[in-house]
Amino acid sequence: MRALEPWVESPLTEFLAESSARLVLLMTSSGQVIAQHGFTRSLDVMSVAALGAAIVASTGELARVMDAGSLGHVVHQGKHGGVLLAPFPLGEKIWIGLIVFGQDTSLGLVQVFFHTMAKQIREAAPGSRSDEQILAEQFESELDRSLRRLFGR
Amino acid sequence: MSNRYDAVVAAITRVGGVRSACVVDAIDGIVVAESSMVGTDPAPLAALAASLTRKLDGLLSVAGHGPPRVIHLEAELGHLMLKPVSPELLVVAVTDTETNLGLLRLALTDAAERLE
Amino acid sequence: MSDDIQRMTTELARNPRSLIFLTLGEVLRQRGQLTAALAVAEAGLLRYPSLPDAHDLVGRVRSDRGEGDEAFDAWTVALRLNPAHAGALRGLAFLAFREGDLERAERHLRAALSVTPDDPSLRNALQKVIQHGGQRTLPDRPSPLRDREQSLLVDGRGRLFGGRLRGVDGGDVSEVVAAEIAGVMREAGRVTRILALGAWRGLSMECGGSGALAHFAPPTDSTVLLVMGEPGTPVGRLALEAEASAASARRWLERYQ
Structure with a gap:
């Protein structure tokens, strides 16, 4: 597990232990990766973060167009496991958790412990953070920078 | 469809001391229908009940038994x-310490029969 | 009744809070009046549950009555209340010696001597234990589950401490079930923790197919006991049997862990 923000490590470690998730990516809604577990290549993280943020954005847009409020989590269930895309508020921002899990756990367990992790992250987040706004045009450079730090490059 | 499930959980909560009753998707560990006291979140109950059932099922299976029929966890x-209804469905209840366990068992068995 | 006993009994009747019960109980014990000694000791213990000497007295009487497990419990409590209680250390040394666990007996006696170095009876006892040192090998430890069929004692890492379990086909499934029990134990702990139910005390289930019953009980925080019952066994009875086995396993674990 690698995290850019040290205060994310403890909640994420607990989440991994309780949920038995295989892969985890924590990112901002603009695709900036905050922490990852289980990915071995920066290229995977780059693709997954970009696609995950895009899915959450398009789902949010779909909800808006349908006037359906928030659609909450996005779940894809396969034969051998599933993927959960779960946005959650952190201060003024939205963070996204992308979790890949296998048959040794369940969607319910992953969701329950994800809620716990999100709450712990909110509590642990420094109160007066002035996160710089990441503009759309900065997306690529932010992603590259965070990946270099996550993979020690 | 959901009325059927709602009726089942409502019947379980009529047993004295029941704090929360759920019909649970046993594979995903999520709530299908529930009736809970205010302040009780049924999501952890569903997830953990399904997980416990799966663990016990695994244990019984290595000893050559079939899946569990009724499970009772007593705590402080x-x-x-x-009560598993099928491999896909469970009915679950959480109670206080004073509940009549015999009545609860009958209520869960009845609920399972209505859902079969 | 001797004058001494008469005098102490009268004093205790006049003042039930008197600590004279300690002396009276011991005198009765030495005279072999074990039923009366136990009644006096336990009545005193009710008034002074935090008094190590009261537990020590119960331990001595129980030991004389041949109730080793109960004596062990009493002396263990006395030591919890006062880790340097020479009487309790001596008592535990005696029990260990009687079971052939000379190393443990010697350890308790040395601990007792460090508290009361001038006690000649302790020195004699230690000498006796050391003389037996030629046979230092421990005898086979008794099974924690005694003769209970179809039961297993396992720790949180799936290590099997005792018992044996046969599967539906009659084959030995002890090891594989022990490995699964560790996961069940963790899950039961997690369920009660997250649902705020406090510590779990027991888990019972009816097995599909065979109709057999299974009951889990935690003798200690780090172990679990599984007891299986034949189809048709009343759930409550199996739970009681499991509780009794768990108590026995608990004593075993306290001695040997």
């Missing part, structure tokens, strides 16, 4: 009782 501050 209450009871968890669950």
Whole structure:
């Protein structure tokens, strides 16, 4: 597990232990990766973060167009496991958790412990953070920078 | 469809001391229908009940038994009782320490029969 | 009744809070009046549950009555209340010696001597234990589950401490079930923790197919006991049997862990 923000490590470690998730990516809604577990290549993280943020954005847009409020989590269930895309508020921002899990756990367990992790992250987040706004045009450079730090490059 | 499930959980909560009753998707560990006291979140109950059932199923299977029929977990501050309806569905109840366990067992068995 | 006993009994009747019960109980014990000694000791213990000497007295009487497990419990409590209680250390040394666990007996006696170095009876006892040192090998430890069929004692890492379990086909499934029990134990702990139910005390289930019953009980925080019952066994009875086995396993674990 690698995290850019040290205060994310403890909640994420607990989440991994309780949920038995295989892969985890924590990112901002603009695709900036905050922490990852289980990915071995920066290229995977780059693709997954970009696609995950895009899915959450398009789902949010779909909800808006349908006037359906928030659609909450996005779940894809396969034969051998599933993927959960779960946005959650952190201060003024939205963070996204992308979790890949296998048959040794369940969607319910992953969701329950994800809620716990999100709450712990909110509590642990420094109160007066002035996160710089990441503009759309900065997306690529932010992603590259965070990946270099996550993979020690 | 959901009325059927709602009626089942409502019947379980009529047993004295029941804090929360759920019909649970046993594979995903999520709530299908529930009736809970205010302040009780049924999501952890569903997830954990399904997970416990799966673990016990695994244990019985290595000893050559079939899946569990009724499970009762007794704790310091209450009871968890669950009854698998099928490999996909469970009925679950959490109670205080004073609940009549015999009545609860009958209520869960009746609920399972109504859902079969 | 001797004058001494008469005098102490009268004093205790006049003042039930008197600590004279300690002396009276011991005198009765030495005279072999074990039923009366036990009644006096336990009545005193009710008034002074935090008094190590009261537990020590119960331990001595129980030991004389041949109730080793109960004596062990009493002396263990006395030591919890006062880790340097020479009487309790001596008592535990005696029990260990009687079971052939000379190393443990010697350890308790040395601990007792460090508290009361001038006690000649302790020195004699230690000498006796050391003389037996030629046979230092421990005898086979008794099974924690005694003769209970179809039961297993396992720790949180799936290590098997005792018992044996046969599967539906009659084959030995002890090891594989022990490995699964560790996961069940963790899950039961997690369920009660997250649902705020406090510590779990027991888990019972009816097995599909065979109709057999299974009951889990935690003798200690780090172990679990599984007891299986034949189809048709009343759930409550199996739970009681499991509780009794768990108590026995608990004593075993306290001695040997």
